[in-house]
Amino acid sequence: MLSISDYSVAYGQSEVIHNMNLDIKENEIVAILGRNGMGKTTLMKSLMGMIPSKSGSVKLEDTEIADKKSHERVSEGVAFVPQGRMIFSSMTVKENIETGLTTVKDQKIPEDLYEMFPVLEEMKARKGGNLSGGQQQQLAIARALASQPKMLLLDEPTEGIQPSIIKEMAQTLKKIRDERNLSIVVSEQVLSFALDIADRILVIEKGVIVKEELRESVDQEQIAAYLAV
């Protein structure tokens, strides 16, 4: 589905992602674990075209997207839920979701989005900025799903969310994957969430993937050791 090869990203002179190689299969959920400052956000943003990459290639199915603009990547089928949600706070919930419809023919918000997140329908006339953190997270996911992606990127979706809701979110994301047949890459620091959701777990350190395990064969303690400071 998504294949990243020899991929490097730099801020000016300082390279943050080094020669990364990574393949995401269809319908797969991959969690990328890493401590603060290890390059998760940088990787996500550059996959989304918000930061230019330095070298390497990113292919979505057979299309090279590494040199495309953000909005072109969205039309190709990539969607992004950023760290800190980044919803448009002075716009209503409905308007926020509608911004996600830009690249699709559908001009109306599909009913199943509201079915998935009933709270958004209740609050559709409210300003996005007045929602709680958890509700904003749902809004950011709904906005991303509105563009009917094949590949969903989530950057630390559990940040600032209470444990019971985190469990729920893992269920929701898995349901989304099953219903919509998409692949998900999620970056995380919370191991339990990654174990809940992922088919495959990767560990990133200083911009390099240092460990890769399938969910079945994962050694929790070993991974936990990577995350400990």
Place this chain on the structure above:
Amino acid sequence: MFSDYSSTELISIFAMQGFAGLILFSVFVLMALGLAIIFGQMGVINMAHGEFMILGAYVTFLISNLFADFMPAIFSIYFFIAMIVAFFVCGAVGAFVEWSIIRHLYRRPLDTLLATWGLSLILQQLYRTVFGAREVGVTIPDWMMGSIPLTDIIEIPLNGVFVMCLTLIITLAVYFLMFKSRFGGQVRAVVQNRPMAGAVGINTEKVDRITFALGCGIAGIAGSAFTMIGSTGPTSGQLYIVDTFLVVVFGGAASLLGTIASAFTISQAQSTMEFFLSGSMSKVLTLLTVVIILMIRPQGLFALKLRK
């Protein structure tokens, strides 16, 4: 200065000058609207905005001549056609300017200021070459010249009321476009968070271009309205750009209501005082008042309430 007049005379004078100021009010609103849309969208202060207005005025002049020469029978409707053509001509030139100059200078406010100022000089010279240095004027169709008598002394000039109604319609249309349409949602998303707007699928460059064109097109309509109160020369736009800045700052940037209120206050103050004082004296007084009010309320008349 009021002592020479009786109170009924004074009321009439205020009313008459008030009505006479309606076109100035319309020009201010349209100019400020265009300037504010462009500034809000991309942080570009368009110093050539006055020249776009004058372009609209020249287009109106050309269309009125065209009608007078070839279609005198329907001369009375030339103004509608002129407005529409002015909108599209200025919009197209605006889109071209955005594509050729502005988009290369985003996030460099000082450079855009210089570039658009340079553009204003180029346009002025272009107008001088094409239309000559002499000011030109249009013939206002008969039906717009009339007025409705309200009392014995007070008359409402038709063209003022007409232009103001058009302005209000355009302002409403812009409001609906920005706050009720899908495109408006995209514009506001780009204003709030440009990289994120791109990441949800909005073509931010296209939105920029359309917005810049829209702002310039509205300036073109302002130019059409302007032909009713002044004659058009290559540098006529310069006089208006300062007033327009004043309107925008005084109204509080990014507030539609504030822009309208401030355009109304400033145009009415100028128009009324011009009757009693010289034009430049009334300008000085207006400016002084605005400065004092801004010292008390630096955010302008109406500030946007937002959770930061």
